[in-house]
Structure formats: structure tokens, C-alpha cells
Amino acid sequence: MRAARSRGPAAAALAGLLAVPACASSTVVPDPAGAGGTPLAPTRARAPADSVVLLGANAAGRAEQRGSAEVTVRTLSLDGGRMTVRGTSPGGDPALRLPAFSPDPAPYPRAIVAVSPVGSRDLLEPGTRPFVWGADFRVDRATGTSAVDNGDNLVQRGLSNDPGFFKAELDQRRPGCTVTGSEDTLVVHASERVLPGTWYHLRCELTPGELAVYVTQLPADDTPRSFASHISGFVGDVRFDPATPLTVGGKVGLDGKPLPNATDQFNGRVAAPYVAYP
Template structure:
């Protein structure tokens, strides 16, 4: 999926894919207290950078996100300033894991996993002979229950959505490409 190129202006294009669970009372996007992982393959544009310019709407590089920073719960994978970061927040606290800088115009596979109190971020790339190299970082801390305030909170790919599902004013727009986004919640 191709997302808009970097544009620090207040009128920059914004795009995000909105994913909602099926109606019927079960929130398929809620990992609760269980083990879960989410990730995607990411290719950043050479001009992709988080902008802190006044009025900029293109100020981040979100890959996958559900929930907002100050919300009840959040899981998020981003590459702001070309640094992969995974954030898991539940009713018992938040854990953030960052990795080393990544290069633009190179495909990376990013995977964030919460298993108990351990949050792990894996960043994989491939050399010219297609051999993978994975860098794994982790942090420990209690996150607790991930149940959001409402089961209508969408999962977004490529940018930030408000709980209502509309694109946020500061969309944290990914500038580049995303392939194979996924969420896996263990029973």
C-alpha cells in the first residue's frame, strides 16, 4: 500500500486504513490480557522524517495503531524519525520498546509482541543474497488489560485515527509503503 510522501505543510495529504471488528458484541481487535503480536513490512521514502514545524500535519510515521496515547489502552507501531518503536498500554501501565535507526528505501519487517509482562520488537531486513538479519529488543513492565473504553475504537494502518474513526488532525502519516499488516491475538 502506498501512502503520501512527506509534506510538512498544514494542507498535507493524509491517508489511513480503518479496520473495525465485526458487529455483534465481540471485539476481535482487543487482546485483553493475553499474548498478541502485530506488525507489517515497511519501506520509508527517502524524504520521510517526522516534522515538528509549526502547523505541520505530517509529524510522524505510524505503521499500526489502535487507541490514542492518552486513551484507556493503546497498541502502536511507528517509525518516527526512522526509529521503530512499539508501545503497549493497558490498565496497569505502558511499555515502550525502541530499536536502532532504519534506512529509507529498504524493506523492513517489524513485529511487536506482548507476552505476559514482556514486550518485544523485532526488526528484520534482508541482504543482497536474501539472507535475513533480525534485531530484537525487549522491555519488561506491566501493561494489564487492553480493553478500550469502547469496542468501536478502530485499528489504523499508515496513520492515526481518532476513536470516532476519522483521520486525526496530526495524522502521524507514514510516508512510504506498507505490506502485510497483521494482528494476531492468541486465545
């Protein structure tokens, strides 16, 4: 386990934010055109420059914070799993290589990057503010489910049974976003599945009354192709125990360690994972 600590001008990233009113909603997956058949316009396929969390890598090949919030960044390992830096994304960001898939009953080395807030104010907690989160990614061809792995989790905080929870994931190569708050849970999945070995940008966006997922293919010829879905509803207040880390590449338990029986390890490469308040 390795740790790094960095500080940034967090206050500037949090100015001028809107509040999300609380209201009841329902957990659904929309049709391919989006809720109500309304298509969504493509969105910028880059992490916001003012992200409170934006991970890169240093010269030693360790994940590090490049966002504005003061945090600690640790690489967690299970059964000998390693996170390495392997090339760059199409956007030029360092690509964090996470462990390859191991089917049952083979041993499964796993690795997760954990980001924890520092100080008296938890700047990684959305509360009632609109927020966005996501990453660039390239999933392996060999990925699937096993007794200890039921998905490819990209960015998340908390667990599904916690009072506060959000995640960006691939479910059988279909990108999706989930948010749980004081009022309800919203779930949305993109209209298409992604291709293994191809770079994409996944952006989850919670705004007043709506959760949306945007997926943009990142080809070398700079002519990206996008698809998206959304669902209406209100989640209320999204709060966390400050000890709950934000994780990239999998999930952790209450003890802060990778869940050995339900890691949901992302199998592939991740670049520029982020959380931001637009």
C-alpha cells in the same frame, strides 16, 4: 471512503491463549542490547498465518481483510490523499502505497486504512492475552515532522491518552512499540534506525512480563539481518471501545476520521499489516 466486509474462522485463532497477570511497570526505552543487556534472538519475519487481522489488496487495488476476524475495511482520506497498490514486498504481498511527506506550509494529502470489528465480540481487543502486531514496510527518504505530522505510524489502535492503546511506529526512522493497559504503559525502541528505500519487517510482541520489538531487514538474497530490544513489565488489561478502529498508516480521532492536526502519516509502502494471538 470505501468499505469491504469479510468473515473468517475467528474462534480457531483464539484457542489456547495464556493470560497476562497484572503488575506495575514503568515506561522506559532500553539500551541497544535490550533490557538488562540480554540480546534477543531473531524471530520469524512474516505475519502469522492465523492472524485475526491480516491486510492484503484485491484486484481493484483496495485493502481487504485476509485474517480470521469479521471486520470492515475502509480507506480514509484527508485533503485528497490516496492509498494505492504499488508492487509487492519481498515476501510477495501487495504493497500499500501511502502519501508522500509534505513539509509546512504545503498542503498535505493523507490516507489511512481503518479496520473495525463486526459483531458482538471485539476480536481485535487483546484483553489480558499475549499478542503480536506489525507489518513489512519501506519508508521514503523524504519523511520528517511538520505541524500536523510527528512520526510514521504503521499499525495502531487507540490514542496515547486512551485507557487501552497499542502501536507500531517509526520515530525518526527508529522502530518502536507501545502498549497501554489497565496497569501501565510500556515503550520499547529498536537498537538501530532503518534505511529509507529498504524493506523491513517490524514485529511487536507482548508476552507475560515483557514487550519486545524485532526488526528484520528483507534483502533480495534471503540472508536477512535482524536487531531487537525488549523491556520487562506488565500492562494489565488492554481494552477498547468497540467503535475504535485499528488503523494502518496514521491515526484517527474519536469521530473515526484522520486527525488533521496530528495524523502521523506513514510515508512509504506497507505490506501485510497484522494482529495475531500466538
